[in-house]
Amino acid sequence: MQIYFKYYMPYLKNKILKSSQKAQDSLQESLQVKVEESTEDSKPDQGINIKIEVKIENDVPNLKKKQPPLMNEKLLLKKKSTNSTKNIVKNFGRAMVTFTISKVAFPYLETRLKELDLDYKDFRNYLVERKENMDGISSLRALLLADETDDEMVIAIKEAFQYSAEIFVKYFSVNWIYHSKVGDKKNHLKARFKILRRIREPEYFTYFLI
DSSP: OHHHHHHHHHHHHHHHHHHHHHHHHHHHHHHOEEEEEOSSOOOGGGOOOEEEEEOOOOOSOOHHHHSOOHHHHHHHHHHHHHHHHHHHHHHHHHHHHHHHTSTTTHHHHHHHHHHTTOOHHHHHHHHHHHHTTOOSHHHHHHHHSOOTTOOHHHHHHHHHHHHHHHHIIIIIHHHHHHHSOOSOHHHHHHHHHHHHHHHHOGGGTTOOOO
């Protein structure tokens, strides 16, 4: 029996050491621990002494830090809303000018132009020159509201355009919204009555919110 242990125990010890090394590697990889064998000699009947030193590192990402601050989200939403309303005013302004200089609007404008003693060509040319510069509240307001520096013809043109713009919003804007390439059609529809109020009272047309 002693001869058996003499030859078998080195083999068994070597097998246990290999198994222990694999366990160490797996433990270090999964839990980030440091595994050390005791430097003391182990006797066969006492097994192998293992010393485990656990090292916890603070490398877990902080998920809260990756989330954008609430204030930034509000600013982005506000910026997006501002850009949306600016585009709505710009789109309505260009559509109103396009309608006014078209043949469709002429039957509605003919009587009004005569009342204002305004030549149609002068009226149309004035609007054509300013159509491409229509980019928001300031440019649309300038076409609706007479200024102190405006002469009689320009004042008449703005009055006629105001009349035409109101006709467009009341009777033609829904058809334009559904058949044009403008995005956010729902908000364009919601904005119609506010745009109409701004046309009737352009002096208060300093801001626009849906």
